[in-house]
Amino acid sequence: MVAGFLRALSGTAARRANRVSFVSMKPQVVFVLGGPGAGKGTQCARIVENYSYTHLSAGDLLRQERSRKDSESGQLIDTYIKEGKIVPVEITINLLRKAMEDTMQKDEDKFRFLIDGFPRNQDNLQGWTAVMEGKADVRFVLFFDCSNQVCIDRCLERGKSSGRSDDNRESLEKRLRTYLQSTRPIIELYGEQGKVRTIDASRTVDEVFADVRTILDKEG
Numbered sequence: 001m002v003a004g005f006l007r008a009l010s011g012t013a014a015r016r017a018n019r020v021s022f023v024s025m026k027p028q029v030v031f032v033l034g035g036p037g038a039g040k041g042t043q044c045a046r047i048v049e050n051y052s053y054t055h056l057s058a059g060d061l062l063r064q065e066r067s068r069k070d071s072e073s074g075q076l077i078d079t080y081i082k083e084g085k086i087v088p089v090e091i092t093i094n095l096l097r098k099a100m101e102d103t104m105q106k107d108e109d110k111f112r113f114l115i116d117g118f119p120r121n122q123d124n125l126q127g128w129t130a131v132m133e134g135k136a137d138v139r140f141v142l143f144f145d146c147s148n149q150v151c152i153d154r155c156l157e158r159g160k161s162s163g164r165s166d167d168n169r170e171s172l173e174k175r176l177r178t179y180l181q182s183t184r185p186i187i188e189l190y191g192e193q194g195k196v197r198t199i200d201a202s203r204t205v206d207e208v209f210a211d212v213r214t215i216l217d218k219e220g
């Protein structure tokens, strides 16, 4: 009888009645990776201004969670961020999944996501696969590539005003080490699947964004 009732509803109403999480379109995801200070956040903001993407920064979501009053993981997140270590994926994936669900529940046309700063290691990748495989499509990886020196210079410059607890020389060295040891292999893995779009991120914001445009105009 319930099934008959649902069938009797129009398509949209039936979808609403049946709403669990991702109702209509499967989320289409672009992972945005690159070293600390490579310009991921800056370029994502530019993309959002010009294309219909929602920007989710894993780091920002973690920082928000850290500052939530009754967060159980606030202290752990704080320590991991200062140490440039990668937070256990159970925490990150839940924040990401919830942010995607909330976005699509508010507006089901918002199914395109830039997921910035994730997946950063094997643990992240496994967590993503366990929770999101089949539920979201990873279209490709936008890889902002620049030298370690550029990363260091930019983060120290940003540190003068960012207020971030990890934009200092000590944390930065650890973040860079984590990036080289843990994140680069993930980028290589996607590369073997032909899924990486590499951009020379050492240039100006406008120059880099011109390349981003070329890629997005082609790939949608």
Ligand code: UDP
Binding pocket: 034, 035, 036, 037, 040, 041, 058, 059, 060, 062, 080, 081, 082, 083, 084, 085, 086, 087, 088, 092, 116, 117, 118, 119, 120, 124, 166, 175
């Ligand atoms: N972080 C994490 N898991 C993630 C994303 C970020 O543990 O999926 C932590 C990690 O400690 C990292 C810090 O958050 O060093 C800052 O990440 P963010 O992406 O904000 O730094 P960015 O790469 O933009 O400089």
Ligand code: MG
Binding pocket: 040, 041, 057, 059, 116, 117
């Ligand atoms: Mg960032």
